[in-house]
Amino acid sequence: MKILIVDDEPLATERLCQIVTEIAEEIDEQHKIYTACNGIEAIKSANRYDPDIILMDIRMPGMDGLEAARHISALDEPAAIVFTTAYDEYALQAFEAQAIDYLLKPIRKESLEKALKNCCKLNKLQLEVLSLKNQKDFARTHITAQIRGNILLIAVENIICFLAEHKYTTVKYTKDESLMERSVQDNPTETALEETIIEETLKSLEQEFSQYFLRVHRNALIRKDKIQSLIKTENTYIVKLKQLHKGIEVSRRHVSDVRKWIKDSGNGKW
Amino acid sequence: MKQSEQKEKNNIPQVSLFLPDFCDLKMIFSVVIIGELLAFILTLAPLNIEQQRWNDLALISLFIQWNGLLGSVGLCFLRRFFIKYNHIKYSNQLVAALSYLILLLIITLISESSFFVIQYYQISIIISSSTHWEFLLHNLLIGGIISALALRYFYIQDQWRIKIQTESQTKLQLLQARIRPHFLFNSMNTIASLTRTNPKVAERVTEDLAELFRMLLKEKHELISWSHELMLSQRYIDIEKQRLGERLSIHWQVETLPDDAMVPALLIQPLLENAIFHGIEAEIKGGTIKVVGELRNNKLLISIQNTNSKNIIHREGNKMALDNIRQRLNVFFQGAASISVKQENDIYTTTLSLPYQKLPYQQVVKG
Numbered sequence: 001m002k003i004l005i006v007d008d009e010p011l012a013t014e015r016l017c018q019i020v021t022e023i024a025e026e027i028d029e030q031h032k033i034y035t036a037c038n039g040i041e042a043i044k045s046a047n048r049y050d051p052d053i054i055l056m057d058i059r060m061p062g063m064d065g066l067e068a069a070r071h072i073s074a075l076d077e078p079a080a081i082v083f084t085t086a087y088d089e090y091a092l093q094a095f096e097a098q099a100i101d102y103l104l105k106p107i108r109k110e111s112l113e114k115a116l117k118n119c120c121k122l123n124k125l126q127l128e129v130l131s132l133k134n135q136k137d138f139a140r141t142h143i144t145a146q147i148r149g150n151i152l153l154i155a156v157e158n159i160i161c162f163l164a165e166h167k168y169t170t171v172k173y174t175k176d177e178s179l180m181e182r183s184v185q186d187n188p189t190e191t192a193l194e195e196t197i198i199e200e201t202l203k204s205l206e207q208e209f210s211q212y213f214l215r216v217h218r219n220a221l222i223r224k225d226k227i228q229s230l231i232k233t234e235n236t237y238i239v240k241l242k243q244l245h246k247g248i249e250v251s252r253r254h255v256s257d258v259r260k261w262i263k264d265s266g267n268g269k270w
Numbered sequence: 271m272k273q274s275e276q277k278e279k280n281n282i283p284q285v286s287l288f289l290p291d292f293c294d295l296k297m298i299f300s301v302v303i304i305g306e307l308l309a310f311i312l313t314l315a316p317l318n319i320e321q322q323r324w325n326d327l328a329l330i331s332l333f334i335q336w337n338g339l340l341g342s343v344g345l346c347f348l349r350r351f352f353i354k355y356n357h358i359k360y361s362n363q364l365v366a367a368l369s370y371l372i373l374l375l376i377i378t379l380i381s382e383s384s385f386f387v388i389q390y391y392q393i394s395i396i397i398s399s400s401t402h403w404e405f406l407l408h409n410l411l412i413g414g415i416i417s418a419l420a421l422r423y424f425y426i427q428d429q430w431r432i433k434i435q436t437e438s439q440t441k442l443q444l445l446q447a448r449i450r451p452h453f454l455f456n457s458m459n460t461i462a463s464l465t466r467t468n469p470k471v472a473e474r475v476t477e478d479l480a481e482l483f484r485m486l487l488k489e490k491h492e493l494i495s496w497s498h499e500l501m502l503s504q505r506y507i508d509i510e511k512q513r514l515g516e517r518l519s520i521h522w523q524v525e526t527l528p529d530d531a532m533v534p535a536l537l538i539q540p541l542l543e544n545a546i547f548h549g550i551e552a553e554i555k556g557g558t559i560k561v562v563g564e565l566r567n568n569k570l571l572i573s574i575q576n577t578n579s580k581n582i583i584h585r586e587g588n589k590m591a592l593d594n595i596r597q598r599l600n601v602f603f604q605g606a607a608s609i610s611v612k613q614e615n616d617i618y619t620t621t622l623s624l625p626y627q628k629l630p631y632q633q634v635v636k637g
Contacts, residue, residue, distance in 0.1 A: 008551075009456075010515045015463035038554055061554045086455035105455060106462035 003116075004034045004051035006042040006068070007084070008060040012105065013037070016055060016084070016112075023113050039063025039071075040142070040153065046072050047150045051079050053119055055103070058085040063141050066091065066130045071144040071151055073122045080119040094129045139208045143171060145196045152196060156212065160193065160226050160244055162205055164219040168197045169205070174243060193243060216250045216258060225265070230258050287353070288362055288428035289369060292346040298339070305338035306331060308416065336380050337413060344372040366421055377413035381406050450543065460513045475512055478505040485535055493602060495629045496570070497529040499537060503561075506539050510546055517556025518546065524563035524572070531570055532629040534598045540591040541574045541620050548588070549576025549618065568626045578618040592620075599624065 003020055007013045013035050024031035034049050036042040038060045046054065054072065056065040069081045083095065083102040095102045101119050103111055122130075143159065145152045159173045172195045206215050213221045216239055228240040231247065237255050238247035250258055290297055309331040313323055348369060352360055385405055457479050464472035482505055500522075511518050538561070545559045560575040592609060599607040599622075607624035 008517075008554075009460075009513050011460050011463035011513060014467065015459070018466060059551065061552050086459055087451045089451075105459040 001029055001031045001053065001116075002034070002049060002051040003031060004036060004042065004045050004049065004054045004079070006036045006039070006045075006054060006060070006065065007057040008037050009057075012057070012084075016107065019107065019109050019112055020055075020116075023109065023116065039065060039068030042068045043071055043144075043151050043153055046075075046079060053116060054079045054081045056081055056083050058083055058088050058091055067140050067142070069122065070127060070130050070140075071142065071153070073127055074144060074146060075151065076146075076149060078121050080121045082115045082119050098126045098129045100126050100129065139211065143198060143200075145171075145198050147196075154196070156209060160223055160241055161248065162202055162213070162221040163248075164202045169200055169202060170195050170197055172244065214254075214257060214261060216248060216254045218251060220248050222248060224261055227258065227261060227265075230255070230262060287349060287360075287365060288425045289345060289349045289352075289365060290424055290427075291349065292342040298342055301338045301342050302335065305334045309334050312412075333380070333384060333409075336384075337377055340376045340380065341373050341417070344376050345369055348372055362425065366425065369421055370417060373417040374410060374414060377409055377417075378406065381409040453543065456513055457509050460509070464512065471512065475509055478509050481505055482509075482539075488535070492535055493532045493629065494535045495529060496527050496531040496533050499533050499535065500524065500527075502536060503538055503542060506542060514546070514550060514556065517553070518550050518559075519556070520559045520561070522561050524561060526565055527563040527570060527572070528565060528626065528628075530628050531565075532627045533570070533624065534602050537595065537598070537622070538572060538574065540595060541622075544588055544591055544620075545574055545576035545618075548578050553577070565626060570624050570626055571621065572623075573619055573621040575617060575619045577616050578613070595622075 001024070005013055005016045005020070007016065017033055017035065020031070020033055032049075034045050034051060036045045040063050042054065042056065042065075043063075045051070054069075056069055058065040060068075065083060069083070072078055072081065081101070083091070083100065084105055084107060085091065085102065086105040092102065094100070100122065101115055103115055139156070141156055143154045143156060145154070154171060154173050158175075159171055161172050163170045163172065172193050175192065175194055202215070202219065202221050206213065206221055209221075212223055212225075214224050214227075215221050222239065222241060226241045226243065228242050230250065231238045231240060237250040237252075237258075239250050239258055240247050292298070292301070309327060312330050312334075313327040352365065385402060457475065461472050461475050461479070464475060482502060485502060507518075507520055511520075542559065542561075549557045549559060557577045561572070562575070563570065563572040565571075592611065596609055599609060603624055607622070609620065609622050611618070611620050613619075
């Protein structure tokens with residue numbers, strides 16, 4: 001059995017490791033423990049080690065446990081996830097309602113034993129609960145795409161725009177050094193844009209990320225602080241974005257939104 | 271039935287019906303008793319002695335019980351109706367008016383039918399003298415007054431219940447503003463871990479926690495010396511340091527503050543808690559909290575600074591802590607003290623300003 005323990009507090013992780021080891025030794029089972037200290041690390045470890053069970057803390061810096069669980073559960077064969085928390089009134093209410101596994105810290109050995117025996121991967125309904133909870137508090141910090149059974153993480157702050165084409169949505173983003181194994185950045189001003197396809201609709205993305213992104217066209221959602229200028233051509237308006245050579249068409253009814261944004265940010269409101 | 275009752279209870283804050291449940295057995299019983307008492311009063315009230323009182327009592331009781339029970343049924347259905355369509359907001363006035371109308375309607379119906387029954391069987395013992403309209407008017411008048419009184423009573427009782435509920439709610443919230451459950455359980459977890467690996471440190475953390483909670487749980491917050499407050503704050507930071515490890519670093523620059531200055535107990539602990547919550551726990555690499563204090567123009571200026579990438583000035587939990595401190599400052603210093611917050615780029619600063627008053631009589635604890 002491969003177990004991944006995710007917690008941002010070293011003492012909490014240490015204790016869990018010890019208890020898991022004790023349990024495994026008692027039932028004489030081969031086991032391997034991996035640890036991670038935040039949501040992003042958890043996804044990386046899940047990619048690398050393919051654990052059977054993940055013990056996931058909820059509140060963590062960078063990316064919280066709920067979001068990490070959503071991304072991980074999107075895999076074809078996801079690990080079973082048991083949440084751990086010291087106190088989280090709202091999340092626990094939702095967990096109770098949907099029978100999502102959770103353990104309260106300080107975790108008892110018996111309850112952990114039980115959880116390890118009975119846990120199973122999150123079902124669709126349970127995942128929805130996690131996303132609802134997330135939407136109420138704040139938008140996701142990352143978007144994920146699945147590539148050959150692995151999760152590709154894209155930090156929302158690196159995304160320049162979402163473009164809808166046919167049935168899919170294309171994400172254009174700058175490479176994130178922190179997520180790459182080795183940094184290959186020579187010239188920071190000329191970072192190459194990456195793009196990938198995700199299966200989310202522009203409408204849901206717009207709702208979730210309305211704080212940072214602006215809808216400019218039926219098929220385009222752009223990052224507000226990347227807006228450089230608005231150009232009028234013969235019939236259409238084109239918005240120019242930093243780091244993107246090609247302009248993006250702005251539909252007539254969104255022109256005023258873009259103008260307002262440029263004006264407000266020009267006044268130093270951003 | 272059980273389930274619907276459960277639902278009702280959960281919905282109370284939204285629906286807030288002042289009508290009690292008239293389908294409840296206890297309620298019906300009290301309606302019967304009150305009806306009987308009313309019958310007694312009505313029988314005893316007339317001053318002429320010739321009448322046969324027992325017969326009167328029986329007939330009046332019969333009449334009143336019909337009214338009381340059918341009225342209960344009517345209100346019971348009305349209440350169910352309101353609960354079923356609870357997405358509409360009903361004003362208390364509307365509920366009261368409808369209930370009153372239903373009661374009067376029922377009284378009219380029963381009066382009419384009893385009048386016809388009496389006429390049909392020619393039992394004219396009581397109402398021999400009164401005409402049809404006199405009889406109806408008479409009943410409506412008595413019924414109307416009693417119903418109005420009853421509704422008023424239910425309304426007041428309901429208001430009282432709401433008041434009790436909100437009072438206990440606020441008390442709980444106040445307590446939670448002081449003791450964040452988060453902190454308590456996290457500390458317990460820390461102690462549980464340390465007990466295995468480092469019993470000595472576990473012991474110290476337990477002592478620190480006990481000392482903090484002794485102060486937190488005091489019903490009345492009192493004034494303590496700055497050195498005592500500093501010591502408590504350091505105890506708190508020590509506990510959190512165990513939990514967060516290297517991510518938490520704190521820089522105290524408060525040497526110039528006078529030890530004997532009077533401050534409300536646990537004035538800065540909630541601010542440190544906020545700083546840790548937003549500035550340390552939310553960051554992968556952690557951060558540094560800076561506490562700077564100085565005495566200027568006979569005023570203590572204490573500022574707490576933490577890095578914070580997200581704007582938290584308007585966050586609910588943060589606001590609650592600040593409001594709480596503001597209130598306490600007002601209680602102790604009547605407007606002479608203040609608290610302010612500002613966010614500059616990634617730096618979030620809370621600044622306290624309070625008059626320097628020496629702590630009288632009490633012992634100044636050395637930090």
